[in-house]
Amino acid sequence: MAAGIHVLCVDDDPDVRSVTAATLERARSEFVVSTATSGRDGLSRLDGTESEPERPAIDCIVSDYEMPGMDGLEFLAAVRERDPEMPFLLFTGTGSEAIASEAISAGVTDYLRKGTGTDRYAVLANRIENAVEKRRAERAKRESERELERYRTLVETVDDPMYVLDAEGNCTIVNEAFCELLGVDRDRIVGESISEFISREALERGAKTVYHLHGSDRTSDRFEFTIGTEDGTERVGEANVTALTDGDGRFTGSTAVVRDITARKRRERELARYERIVDLAPIALFVLDANATITWCNDEFADAFTEEIDALIGTPFPELIERGYYDERVIGKYTDEVRALLSSSVDRTRAKYQVRFRSNDDEKRIHDVHTELLPLEDGEFVGTIHAIRDITRRRRSQRELERQNDRLEEFASVVSHDLRNPLNVARGTLDLHAEDCPQSGESIDRIRWSLQRMDDLIDRLLSLARHGRTIGEQTPVSLSSSVHRAWNAVDTANATLECAVETTIVADEGRLQALLENLFRNAVEHGSTGSPSHAQEDAVEHGSTSPDSHARQDTGRRGASSEPSVADAPADSVEHGSSDADSRAQQERSGVTVTVGPLETDAGDDRPVRGFYVADDGPGFDSEPDDLFEFGYTTAEDGTGFGLAIVEGIAEAHGWTVTARNGDDGGARVEISGVDVRDDRSGPT
Template identity: 45%
Template sequence: MRERIRVCWVGPTPEGQTQAIVEQAIHPITVTDRSVEWLRDGEPKDATVEHDAATRVADCFVLDLDADGRDAGIRAVPEETPVAVVLGHDEDTTSPLEAGAADIFRRDTVQREPALVARRLRSVVDASTARPPLTQTSTDSTRLGRYQTVVELAADPMYVLDSSGRCVLANDALARFSGYDRTDLVGAHASRFIGSAEFERASELLADLTSSDESAGRFEFTLETADGDERVGEATIVPVTTDDRVLGSVGVVRDISERTRRTRELARFRTIVETAPIGLFSLDETGTITWANDEFVAPFAESADEIVGESFQTLVERGYFAPEEIDSYVERVRTLLSDDTDVTEITHEPRLHTPDGETRTYRATLTTLPLDDGEFTGTVNAFREITDERRYQRELERQNDRLEQFASLVSHDLRNPLNVAQGHAELLEGAVEHDSTTEISWALERMETLIDDLLALARQGETVGEPERVNLGAVVDEAWAVVEGPVTLRHDVAGTVLADRSRLCELLTNLFRNVVDHGIADDTGATDPNATQATDHDSHANVSADNEQHPTNEPESAREISVGWIDGDSNPAVEPSGFLVADDGPGLPNVDVFEAGVTTDPDGTGIGLAIVAEIAEAHGWTVTAGESASGGARFEFRGVDSARVDRSGR
């Protein structure tokens, strides 16, 4: 091996910069004077003088030119002199390799790692000094032939590359791994299959091996198969050398696609678990904490490293959990391991006392780790904080208690004296003829109405019962049966909704009463412009459970209300998303009709539609009020789990 090699660097790099970088490498390399850079933009300056001078002084050429000049320069260099090229970050390696380049460097690699560049250039020179390429040398081919039997008989994918990276031998296992025929592999450059970046990494590894005492190295690569699939391999490579020259390399490939996929999935899963807003930890069979995420250890004074490895008993002793949690844990594990039950997880609500005196409540889920030959190996525990949820629940319960007390006061303590007052008012009306007795009776009736409505509103704190499939048409009939007034009901809503039947009936009853109470005009036939809805006392209002307009024999002034499906009304194949109630009255006032106490009727309480909104919200529905097609009121209930009846006879 010569002590010094000479490199002719050709390219538009700043004066002296690249030469200085290479000269600083750990291996002695001489960069020739720029006067012998006989290639410029791919054309010899003076083929007679410069060419002869270059071939006499240069052991290797490095071309840092554009694509056209680079490929032309490679072909212009004498065959016995190796050529390396410098490429930008995104430039493709295919063209230089096909043109005959012995090695390829990225421009940033040249700048950052001059020592590596120097070693690889020496390898290139040593591999080709005074000899043509490996595939064209009978002596080298003979030396290579000794690997053929090993490659052919190997069960694992195996290959042999020459010094330039072209495949010389490939076995059937490699063909199956890659999806290519052996004829496609042999003679092709390795970068065609694994990409230029990974080929460069392999070349760097090979250069390191030839300059060290290590005989083999490993690198991972991703290969796109002939079918377009992606496979991941791990290659163990060994340099093939003779007489201090690198002839090429032998590689054995192991398919690690499945392992890589599992590793990536595990990494993704671990990332999700680590960042999840749920405290997670595991205990082994002795009750020792073997793993915990950041969310679980956040309330503790200790770090995750201090928590992991401690027993759960230690956390109890430090006051984080109550002592009874130990016995409860043991009992839960016994339940999970019992043959008498199919329970696979148990939910409980432990409390954690933080170092600053705060008490946090959690909804915890406990399950066992997979058994090992039938033996218990530990548990996985998930903690989700519900402190605010429980605080809100307690406050809600207190509010409901207060509402219940209020309802009791309204229904008993106020109604009883009201009944007494009404009885005396009736006696007074019979004994005294005065306008005041009429006003007293009206006031007492008004108080009774307010008491009834306030009592109904107070009881809205009750949640809906377990929803069930109910026939909407039947509930409409049931709601209408308790409504009194000169209004006719028509409906054709064949289908079901998922709801609490009694609360749905209450909702519809309030809507229908709103029609009767606010949709009828005074005896003079004039409508009140401030009323929610107005009709004539002598008119006959119509209620229909269908959102289509129906011809009627009623007087022209009659009011009609439609109750029907939303969406898919014209297409029976489409399930509705809810139902609506609409009328052809004067419409709604410009106020929030669902707010308790809001009414435009001097005698109204403004509670009926508030109750409607409360019941809809309790079901998880959304209710909106707007204008119907005829200018009246329209109430829509969406988010309803509804299903129309199939009338096709199927």
Template identity: 35%
Template sequence: MSRMDGGSVRVLHVDDEPDLVELSATYLERERADLTVVTETSAADALGRLDGAAIDCVVSDYDMPGMDGLEFLEAVRESHPELPFILFTGKGSEEIASEAITAGVTDYIQKEVGADQYTVLANRIERAVRATRAEDALEESERMLSTLIGNLPGMVYRCRNEPGWPMEFVSDGCRPLTGYDAERIESGSIDWGSEVIHPDDRGTMWETVQAALDERERFEVTYRIRTAEGETRWMWEQGQGIYEDGAVTTIEGFITDITDRKEAQQRRQQYETIVESMDDGAYILDENCQFEFVNTPFLGVSGRQESDVIGEKAGLFVSDSSRANYQTALDRLERGDASQIRTEVDVTPPDRDELTVHLRLTRLAEDGQFRGIVGIARDISERKARERELERYETIIQAVGDPVYTLDAEGNFTFMNDAIEPLTGYEPDTLEGKHVSTIVPDADAETARDLIETLLESDDRRNATFEMGLKTRDGDRIPSENHMALLPFGSDGKFRGTAGVVRDITERKQREERLAQFASVVSHDLRNPLNVIQGRLEFARKTGDSEHLDTMADAADRMERLIDDLLTLAQQGQTVGDTEPVDVERVAVDAWEQVETDASTLDVDGPIGTVSADRGWLRELFENLFRNAVEHGSTSPDSQARQDAVEHGSTGEADGPTVRVGPIDGEGEGEQAPSGIYVADDGRGIPPEERQRVFEHGYSESDEGTGFGLTIVENIVEAHGWEITLTDSDSGGIPASDASGESGDERGESAGTRFEITGLD
């Protein structure tokens, strides 16, 4: 297990259950070797423990006698305002959580069952303690930085890049340096450019600084100032520009007095002091291009000790692949072909991976004679790695199945990955620079703008998820979910835009719609038999008549069938499971055996062949079609269809309706898949005006039916990508007739029902 930064952690766990705190301590110490857990069974005793021992984190229950967890938290905050406090409780609610957050709880965890909760608790303890220790370290760092600035031999400043260099901030070193109080410089009562800088150096100073800023470089300048006492002194200044929208608005830097170091040796020592305090590696080469001075950061880059570097040739730390390029740069500086050269070289520290280093090499000269070279070395390996990482990120983003985008502050597309095209029909390049309303309806775009305003006003929330529509190139609307986040703010603190991932939620919305339909049907259809049971029960109690029990039992049976069908519908989606070649005739016979057929007859007009299907759902389809035929079919015992069924050797007795299953167009011979399957009966049929309604939830003409059977059939058909139509049995399958031999059409009635399923694979 990982250890926490800053060493071991001492945890106080408070819970009024002694066995629980003992168990928690065991699990936590086993989970983290650097955790030490002390326990108390009351908040009052825990407060005493806090006063007498160093505790890094408190873990407390909520529901405790005497003083509950929130009261305990308030008491802890009075004496230990920064101590991490985690509420670990089995009695949770939004109200308790809200009160805990208001009272300053560090974290809130609901107790669960099992040992995994202690892993979560250990992680939360680690995170809380690490954050507190990081804050303490930051405060110490800021204190040390303030002390460092206060003890620098000079002045730290920030000024506007305008003529006169108006100062916005100067450190306390201003007065020893110039004789002026910092307040007078910052207020502008003393103008730095016209009253402090020597008049003979103002023009050169301005040109030198502006030239460096135009190249986005740091600048170093040496110039004179006039102090408050009228004394002229030499200053050395280093600074850099702060850029906003591509322009320099502010300069930050450091100024120090070098008057007493004007002589060469003194100046060199000053350079060495400044260079040693820099973050970048720095070194000085003498006129023979041998190391004369190196600072500590440079030794870190080169991976060598100072004793191994001083006096060695300049190419010591450069890899073989970069040595020729580096030597060329040194030769040019020595000849005077350039005063400064920037280049990149590879460095091979001993026992470490190769680094990429950016070098800024400056020629040192005295009276025109070459005296050496100053080198500034910055390790840019991480930057190079980030550039490679960005390339990988771009590859990953393009590989994401969902559209990924970025918008500028005005809502114009600045990036869109290739996944947008299959969803909307727009190529990414055609959307770049276009407003988001190109593919998002105006109402949804307005919702997004309002949400962005809310996020901008929030201190701790920078992302949100909301539903919206997408407009395709063809004019269709696609329901979508947008996971949106604010882009990191610029250095000026301004809003730069948003990024997000869009996901097609069409299937989810369909599921929600089906669930809404189910809820509506359940609330209606289950209530009816329940009312029957309640009413009959009341009659039975008053009259003692047991006949009411039969009606109650029928109502209960209907409720059971409704529940079974609803469960089947709930298990269905828009896709099927694994498909396989399925023998249609065998599945149909199996399904018939699962249905209460009431002496009805099944006639298989086969062989039918095989189809690619989910075997279980295909059997469910046949069961519901058979059940529909039996419940709604004719009870005439003498139809010719039943006689035919007996002659064909069909299963069952010929006392009920005959149901026939067969291939469409007779294309079921051998192993060939039929183009379609029909299921027909010789019942009373369904009038044409009712055929569009039979697949609706809850539609049934039978007191015994649930109204869901054909809905289940339609769902299974659509999930397989098939189609289902409904017609008369006379159109193919079983001709319906009465005892007189007249067909249903001759009598003006529907001639049985035939379901045709086509599009089979």
């Protein structure tokens, strides 16, 4: 039942006016009845509510029919001109069907005959109430329609996605921006439940938001939801929701402006990820404002100080200098670098410099500092961000390495000068002795071979001392070409090479050849083969490099070698009691076959190989493979134990892995894996 119904009773009979007013107000407590003596007086009262806003507006008119000057129907016509929707009840003592018909045709709201009892006034009160309720409902409906139209206009004109839902959650209005957000045509959305386009969780969150709005003083609220698009992707939206009500406060639906916050949520996730990375990174980080005050730092930075992190934040950096943590020269370095970064003539975005730091345990440290400017605000400098690495240990290791390199260089100089000079003297003296004692040819040849062997040892020691595990620039190199160059540089005697690699690898070409030369020399010297009936297999252990093992035919020599030449080795040299016949039998033995082949991928597919191997068909290794790469380890009485050690050093300097084992079909096999292999079709692997 509506409250505050203002009724205007128009009747020329004062008694009727008084009774009608009193009876209506007694029948309904919400009725407020005013009276007028005539139609003209009633129009004045009606017009007065417009000119005097403080007076309550009239909600319904009850008028007599027969009145002097202006009857009820004429009064109705005048009222309709002012307010076509005003409830107007004709309450007359004299009437007829003709009057009733005319009144209805004139647009009267209701027609009622006066009576002698109070029942007629009860009926009159009900009809007044119904007429006012109907008018108010129609007015509210029209207002709701006007409001809906305003929303429709607003929705269609804004660039942000917007929608309007009815009380059941069905989409009644959507704009083009919302359709584009969903990737769906308007016809697919209008009339459908919003649940078709958002997740169940988002639907429940939205319903809860609207429910709380309807029961509170707030006019709007927001919630996030997931939007499913036609192409299967999901986007994140933020809806700013307003609850819609009618004139009586009844809930009629909701409207929302949607913001696509997918990019913002992605940035938030990235920011959170970066924050976790910063928290986990073992790098000291801190930020200074324009006044060189610490505004933020991480735990890694704070751990170097006696102060807690909360105490450090807000501390001017010069105070850390006063407390003895930093040298005062830090300020000059910082100022110079920041000025350089701010200068338009400098392209650098980051400054790098080193500072000395005294830790809380009074230990002197060296810090590598990287400084960047914070983004300028309106072109103004607002501060810097700093990343610090403690390079004290690295600097110490660097200095130690430099000292070791100096010692190695000194060692190399000693070897080169102090050992080669006596060797040269020995060679010269031996040549004189050979001229004086031509009958001592066999002994001289043996001494000459030994001197050449010592010279070879010096060469290998110099290579180890000067090169160690270092390599130069790495470039694409033909592995096949390097294999053949290395083979031609080694005294291979009557050994045979089988090269089964046709690929390009990334390596230091010179060091790669040195690696291959050492592998070939090791295979030729340690892998000689022959019939099991030959006695030399009992006398010469696999891997020995005795003078006898060097006794080869000159026709088998290929290229220069740092090894003693076959001409220098005594032809009848005997080890462990071997005879001249034994030596000749050793020369006649079939030469070793050395194979260079590719290491296939684990998957066994057509991808480029990941390395290569060098194998021979000799007796194989009779030692643990791990021992072979130790410096000085050899199974030969005259071996140096440097060859495979140098191989391992060169391989590790490239980032490769070298392993040794006996082949499946016998013989020794050395594998080089982890190689950067280039394939013209697929690029680096």
